Amino acid sequence: MTASQSRTLCERILGLVKADSAEVSVSDGDDIHLRHASNDVTSNALVHRTELSLTVSYGRRSATLSTNQLDEASIRRLVDRTQAMAKLAPENPEHMPPLGPSEFATPVTWAEPTAAASPATVIESIRPVIERARDAGVDTAGYLQRSVGGSTLANTSGLFVHQRSTTVGFSVTARTPTGRGSGWASTQVTDIRDLDLAMIGDRAIRKALDSRNPVERPPGRTTVVLEPAAVRDLVAWLVRSLDRRPLDEGRSFLKGLADGDPVGRRLFGERATIFSDPLDASAPCPTHSGGLPLVRTPWIDAGVLETLAVGRFWAKQRGVQPQPHPGNLLMAGEGRSVDELVGMVDDGVLVTRIWYLRSVDPQTLLLTGLTRDGTFAISKGKLAGPVKNFRFNISPVHVLARLVASGVPTRVLGSESGSPACVPPVVVEDFNLSSVSDAS
Amino acid sequence: MFRRKCDRRDWLKTATVGGVAVLAARWDLSAARATEVDDRFPRLADAALGRARSLGATFADFRIMQTETESLFVREQMVQGVSAATSLGCAVRVVCDGAWGFAASEDLSEEGVARLAAEAILIARAQAGWRKRRVEIEPLPKHVGRFDQPAEIDPFAMPLEKKVETLLGITAAAQKSGANFCQASLEQVRERTWIANTFGSRIAQSRVRLQPGFAVTVTDAKTGRFATREGSVPPRAAGWEHVTSLPLAGDAARAVEEAREKLVAPSVEPGRKDLVIAPSNLWLTIHETVGHPTELDRALGDEANFAGTSFCTPDKLDQLRYASDIVSFRGERTEPGGVATTAFDDDGVPTAGREFFIVENGVFRSYQMALGQAGRIGREASNACGYAESFDAFPLQRMPNISLEPGRDPAVTKESLIADIDDGILVEGNGSWSIDQQRYNFQFTGQVFHRIKNGKLAGMLRDVAYQGNSVDFWNACDGLGGRPSRELYGALHCGKGQPQQAAPVSHGAVPARFRGINVLNTAEQAGGKTAGCEGCRGVVRRWA
Numbered sequence: 002m003t004a005s006q007s008r009t010l011c012e013r014i015l016g017l018v019k020a021d022s023a024e025v026s027v028s029d030g031d032d033i034h035l036r037h038a039s040n041d042v043t044s045n046a047l048v049h050r051t052e053l054s055l056t057v058s059y060g061r062r063s064a065t066l067s068t069n070q071l072d073e074a075s076i077r078r079l080v081d082r083t084q085a086m087a088k089l090a091p092e093n094p095e096h097m098p099p100l101g102p103s104e105f106a107t108p109v110t111w112a113e114p115t116a117a118a119s120p121a122t123v124i125e126s127i128r129p130v131i132e133r134a135r136d137a138g139v140d141t142a143g144y145l146q147r148s149v150g151g152s153t154l155a156n157t158s159g160l161f162v163h164q165r166s167t168t169v170g171f172s173v174t175a176r177t178p179t180g181r182g183s184g185w186a187s188t189q190v191t192d193i194r195d196l197d198l199a200m201i202g203d204r205a206i207r208k209a210l211d212s213r214n215p216v217e218r219p220p221g222r223t224t225v226v227l228e229p230a231a232v233r234d235l236v237a238w239l240v241r242s243l244d245r246r247p248l249d250e251g252r253s254f255l256k257g258l259a260d261g262d263p264v265g266r267r268l269f270g271e272r273a274t275i276f277s278d279p280l281d282a283s284a285p286c287p288t289h290s291g292g293l294p295l296v297r298t299p300w301i302d303a304g305v306l307e308t309l310a311v312g313r314f315w316a317k318q319r320g321v322q323p324q325p326h327p328g329n330l331l332m333a334g335e336g337r338s339v340d341e342l343v344g345m346v347d348d349g350v351l352v353t354r355i356w357y358l359r360s361v362d363p364q365t366l367l368l369t370g371l372t373r374d375g376t377f378a379i380s381k382g383k384l385a386g387p388v389k390n391f392r393f394n395i396s397p398v399h400v401l402a403r404l405v406a407s408g409v410p411t412r413v414l415g416s417e418s419g420s421p422a423c424v425p426p427v428v429v430e431d432f433n434l435s436s437v438s439d440a441s
Numbered sequence: 442m443f444r445r446k447c448d449r450r451d452w453l454k455t456a457t458v459g460g461v462a463v464l465a466a467r468w469d470l471s472a473a474r475a476t477e478v479d480d481r482f483p484r485l486a487d488a489a490l491g492r493a494r495s496l497g498a499t500f501a502d503f504r505i506m507q508t509e510t511e512s513l514f515v516r517e518q519m520v521q522g523v524s525a526a527t528s529l530g531c532a533v534r535v536v537c538d539g540a541w542g543f544a545a546s547e548d549l550s551e552e553g554v555a556r557l558a559a560e561a562i563l564i565a566r567a568q569a570g571w572r573k574r575r576v577e578i579e580p581l582p583k584h585v586g587r588f589d590q591p592a593e594i595d596p597f598a599m600p601l602e603k604k605v606e607t608l609l610g611i612t613a614a615a616q617k618s619g620a621n622f623c624q625a626s627l628e629q630v631r632e633r634t635w636i637a638n639t640f641g642s643r644i645a646q647s648r649v650r651l652q653p654g655f656a657v658t659v660t661d662a663k664t665g666r667f668a669t670r671e672g673s674v675p676p677r678a679a680g681w682e683h684v685t686s687l688p689l690a691g692d693a694a695r696a697v698e699e700a701r702e703k704l705v706a707p708s709v710e711p712g713r714k715d716l717v718i719a720p721s722n723l724w725l726t727i728h729e730t731v732g733h734p735t736e737l738d739r740a741l742g743d744e745a746n747f748a749g750t751s752f753c754t755p756d757k758l759d760q761l762r763y764a765s766d767i768v769s770f771r772g773e774r775t776e777p778g779g780v781a782t783t784a785f786d787d788d789g790v791p792t793a794g795r796e797f798f799i800v801e802n803g804v805f806r807s808y809q810m811a812l813g814q815a816g817r818i819g820r821e822a823s824n825a826c827g828y829a830e831s832f833d834a835f836p837l838q839r840m841p842n843i844s845l846e847p848g849r850d851p852a853v854t855k856e857s858l859i860a861d862i863d864d865g866i867l868v869e870g871n872g873s874w875s876i877d878q879q880r881y882n883f884q885f886t887g888q889v890f891h892r893i894k895n896g897k898l899a900g901m902l903r904d905v906a907y908q909g910n911s912v913d914f915w916n917a918c919d920g921l922g923g924r925p926s927r928e929l930y931g932a933l934h935c936g937k938g939q940p941q942q943a944a945p946v947s948h949g950a951v952p953a954r955f956r957g958i959n960v961l962n963t964a965e966q967a968g969g970k971t972a973g974c975e976g977c978r979g980v981v982r983r984w985a
Contacts, residue, residue, distance in 0.1 A: 394963070
């Protein structure tokens with residue numbers, strides 16, 4: 002749907018609304034989901050998708066309904082039903098009226114070659130990964146997602162924003178036939194011409210072969226080199242916890258880190274610098290969040306907490322400007338390669354990827370999870386062979402506090418989170434590898 | 442539950458089998474849309490399957506799915522979320538030249554579904570020349586029929602005011618008991634599916650499920666500590682009667698007391714301890730340590746890139762002593778109220794008569810399987826575990842209801858299990874859960890932990906996690922509550938696949954006793970030297 006088409010659709014919907022105010026969002030796109038396992042394509046899908054969501058308000062009463070049916074009758078039903086539900090909804094004292102118009106930077110999330118790539122071309126792109134795996138005698142399982150879409154937000158206060166994006170994400174796990182060696186690699190690009198799947202596949206295959214027959218290393222606190230995928234998952238958890246309201250309400254981990262207001266205080270190591278910037282081409286994202294402009298924002302600068310997210314209602318209560326959560330995650334690095342970081346460690350562990358990250362104690366932001374798909378001992382600055390995976394119990398606060406070196410930021414996918422991220426590998430001291438896992 | 446014959450225009454009646462509720466006007470519309478689909482389904486199925494066959498499909502199925510959800514969220518005495526969503530669309534799945542192809546769209550025209558069939562064929566054919574293993578599926582029995590899951594009171598027909606009043610009643614009870622913060626929620630889902638395939642099946646189904654929930658938080662301004670107690674409220678394939686059957690307001694008030702006690706409870710001494718785990722916690726342990734490891738697609742490597750593989754490889758069938766001999770786990774999709782319960786899975790396989798033991802008297806007996814998987818391990822047919830979360834999702838093998846069979850002695854209770862422990866812990870409610878990608882090493886917390894001393898409860902503990910290896914853990918089970926102590930819990934959103942799909946699943950459990958389980962102190966786990974950041978007093982003090 003073009004900007005013009007979506008504007009026409011939104012205006013038509015808003016024109017049907019009789020409530021005090023309304024906001025409509027429309028998204029559409031064409032996705033290709035391509036999975037493979039045991040070196041053959043498995044489940045896959047070519048999906049044409051549309052979603053229309055409408056929020057209407059009568060004073061402080063509001064309701065939100067969504068549908069994927071855009072014919073005239075369905076739209077009228079949606080408007081009628083949303084209004085009926087909003088009238089029945091009790092007043093929400095924290096209700097905020099729709100935002101007015103804003104200026105939004107043009108996002109850098111669109112690449113025409115990605116949008117133009119045919120399904121057959123996209124499917125063919127994983128062929129080298131599979132054929133090289135067969136040649137190497139390993140099994141690969143992977144997932145490629147090509148997404149082409151647009152989203153529009155418009156409301157009765159005059160806001161209108163339409164943005165488009167294209168992404169191709171790919172991750173692959175290579176496993177040796179005995180199952181005793183496993184490696185993983187990923188990438189995400191905006192422009193399909195930047196995709197080098199053979200290189201990603203080779204990296205996973207190499208890790209699988211190198212990680213065969215791991216030995217058990219005793220658990221305990223040790224120095225770790227975390228590759229970017231592991232860094233991303235841990236740091237993203239911390240960044241999305243940087244929120245003003247829970248702090249004011251006395252239920253944030255930040256409460257335990259500083260007396261008084263933690264903003265402006267050095268809570269982390271001086272090598273920790275995290276920011277968001279929708280226009281950063283390394284991992285771009287839309288330039289608005291719910292109608293609030295997203296701009297370059299420092300969250301942690303050289304260990305100093307710079308910014309907390311503040312919702313619109315809470316910002317009004319405090320008399321400050323609202324601050325949306327970041328749309329992407331960017332972390333500064335010091336330019337070293339993973340090999341160079343390994344070279345700095347006398348005795349430790351290299352972690353490729355982490356898995357099943359869950360909160361254990363919100364008071365300290367303690368998380369637990371496991372290493373997987375490439376865990377290696379480090380001895381005297383060199384990789385010293387594969388070791389069995391570990392369960393860890395660690396707070397990302399600790400990760401940023403005890404970060405002693407970092408490398409080149411890289412755009413990677415996470416285990417369970419999806420927003421674009423470009424983060425470096427890092428060295429962290431005193432990382433709590435709490436028990437050994439037999440998984441390989 | 443399966444009714445073979447039903448008036449095709451009977452959606453309105455069948456949605457309220459008990460005749461208690463009258464559908465509100467706003468929900469008539471989706472039911473009317475379903476009736477329209479009823480009328481068009483045969484023609485659309487013929488168009489899609491005919492096109493797929495003509496292009497070379499050796500198997501094809503066509504599925505229409507309408508999903509409706511409604512979500513309510515209240516915080517203290519504020520209604521902060523009233524939302525609903527509906528989606529309707531269809532998908533064509535084919536096997537062509539030994540490969541899967543799948544395409545989906547919201548376009549329900551005959552031309553549209555024929556185009557989907559062609560796109561699905563295109564995807565299958567794009568693998569030609571480099572595909573090695575051919576997709577083989579077993580023959581499916583032909584079924585023509587309809588299943589409408591019973592619900593006494595259609596939750597979508599309940600007045601919104603009544604639902605909001607119920608949720609605000611929960612938070613009011615919590616506030617009255619002294620909660621600093623509290624929230625309550627309700628999620629309800631209705632799925633309608635129409636499935637046709639080239640074996641001649643034409644199946645229509647509808648299912649309703651819902652889950653209320655709440656959480657309370659107390660804070661201590663002096664110490665800066667806070668504690669949250671989440672409610673242990675199961676989902677059910679049922680109507681509003683499930684909500685009214687639960688003492689939610691009373692539970693919320695009690696939860697505040699428990700949260701307050703958690704704040705000041707002594708920290709646990711770590712080490713090996715005997716545990717009694719209540720069904721409100723054990724269901725998720727079953728899910729993670731028995732449910733996921735025995736998914737055949739995982740064991741075969743199909744999920745290696747995301748959810749992982751499994752320690753439970755096919756060579757362990759009928760060989761592995763998964764648990765002590767008092768322990769059996771049964772999979773089925775027929776238990777009334779189970780949120781995985783249905784008459785046919787999304788592959789078109791009937792569920793009745795396909796109940797199976799995953800573990801029987803401690804021995805691993807069977808995997809969960811979807812279409813096209815059984816033959817890969819020399820078994821005959823799927824046990825009806827296919828599910829797709831939405832019209833545009835490829836059906837995957839998903840968990841049926843998986844339950845721990847009660848102990849043989851109906852007189853055994855939680856209390857009698859506790860009575861046989863000198864020094865241990867009673868675990869209640871789900872906290873956090875994490876397990877490795879082959880399902881060996883797990884670590885779970887809970888909502889409430891009671892110390893057991895000399896066979897009796899002796900006050901609350903905090904900072905508790907239990908950690909172990911799945912098979913070792915279940916082999917350490919030496920006591921099970923009897924059938925009267927069975928409770929049915931579960932989840933509406935079990936994630937799996939890429940792109941990730943959510944599936945509903947129920948787990949029945951009885952209180953169970955485990956000997957010598959590794960208990961961690963999570964506060965100690967957070968400890969450690971954290972020098973290097975000036976001004977971070979909390980980090981240094983708390984972790985030193």
